[in-house]
Amino acid sequence: MEKFEATITSANENERIDKVLSTFNEEWSRSQVQQWINDGLVTVNGKDIKGNYKCKLDDYIELQIPEPEILDVLPEEMNLDIYYEDSDVLVVNKPKGMVVHPAPGHLSGTLVNGLMAHCKDLSGINGVLRPGIVHRIDKDTSGLLMVAKNDMAHESLVDQLVNKTVLRKYKALVHGNISHDNGTIDAPIGRDKNDRQSMTVTDENSKTAVTHFRVLERFKDYTFVECQLETGRTHQIRVHMKYIGYPLVGDPKYGPKKTMDLGGQALHAGILGFIHPRTKEFLQFEAPLPGEFEELLNKLRKS
Template sequence: MEDLTIEITEEMAGVRIDKAVSSIDEDWSRSQIANWVKDGAVKVNGETVKPNYKVRLDDVIIVSPPLLEELDVVPEDLDLEITYEDADVLVVNKPRGMVVHPAPGHANGTLVNGLMFHCNDLSGINGVARPGIVHRIDKDTSGLLMVAKNDMAHTSLVDQLVKKTVTRKYVALVHGHIPHDKGTIEAPIGRDSKDRQKMAVIDKGKHAVTHFRVLERFGNFTLVECRLETGRTHQIRVHMKYIGFPLVGDPKYGPKKTMDIGGQALHAEVIGFDHPRTGEYLEFSAEPPAEFAELLESLREKD
């Protein structure tokens, strides 16, 4: 993994070094980063610092994440919820809180660890740390992912993603009362120039399109279905914030005063694609997890 450079902005000044670095990648834990700091893998202005160091405006931080060794990626019986499977593809319902693939700080307990236990025939295009992984969803987003079991399937599914023929629908609970029943957000997404740990709508960003429709309203909250036309990093979270309706519970893009539900209220509910071998269109759906449903029910009772 290449070194990462972070320049501290006014918004970041004063936080601990481990917190500043952890917000770069949701797959990195603060405890792991603290160990990197101790081992000299994180330097500030070219110098090593202590884990309790508080970053200052204009500090330049260089992060050199240690490489994930092949032997670290081991099969684990994680009792995955497999929605569909054949010789070429499988669809899995990822639980909230699970990282998709191994990374420094998350070598175990990932979806890939569970997939390797479930079956040993996964595509190798993405290397040892990401076998079979065609696309990903954030750690605290639950829902459906398609997985390739061989290179032929992998190439086909990636091609469908590029051609925007894959159906990807999410349900999200957002802050605010959306007055219109549906809409389309077409706004380019790239690295936030003021805070490189976030994505944002910027002029030089990559083309990004999200279609949404309102499913239910609860006073100052709205339940929406979001259909991805493109698949940029944090796309739904960034786009909904951009139009003034950030996701409930989102620690990165939500308001400071939001529900503490352990992450954004976002679930990948529907995935649809053409089967790589037969060409038949397949579509699958999964209900939001129990805690999501309970949150909605509590809002209905208050409304």
């Protein structure tokens, strides 16, 4: 059982213990933390507490994180769009609408289910629910993902992500007309304290986030842009473009209420490049825009 420790600072003073703990890890929901508290896995200054405990300055928190539940994730035959594959890595073009990895209560129909049917040798570093998954893209974002087929490859690819040497370029359609041709957004991203399901630009419990963008094409009320990730925070491009006043078209979470109904944001991870873990050769791949995205641009060109 893994142990997590933290000391309360003035930033979290007088806040509920369940809320505070859920900000330390984006995968810990408040309901999950409440369950841990009820199970006696959380102590403050060595004593058991209740979920409504209000934190005090310098409180010492200990959490005994239970072992993850063993879930049965089954292989599912899928027509995967594989761009590259060898004994170490695989590059796949994920379609819009597909979830990358299973979660409790949602164990089928994901990219991982398809990968498990396609190949039997996936890295086990990220556990039973995320075999081979080094990075992810949102359900309604299409595009290229690199997958590790063994632990050596996984560690190498993760190191490249940490060292910002992986090339990741996305194409997006945003609301508004961006007047300058390129720019850099350097703004930290963290959980929105008013909405745990959303991310936002904030200085509280945030991580550095940098996105570079350049304009590809302008329309009357929209701009087609290419965004290059320097970091890879949750919803980074969606949050950053909203932050500078140009939210993604079709984005139900960060876009305006009046936006095109596209079944999700107009965002495609089109270019992916990395150093092969074994051969040390730099590999780069490019996936064209999905048909519906290209059709949307053609409509705007004619309007």
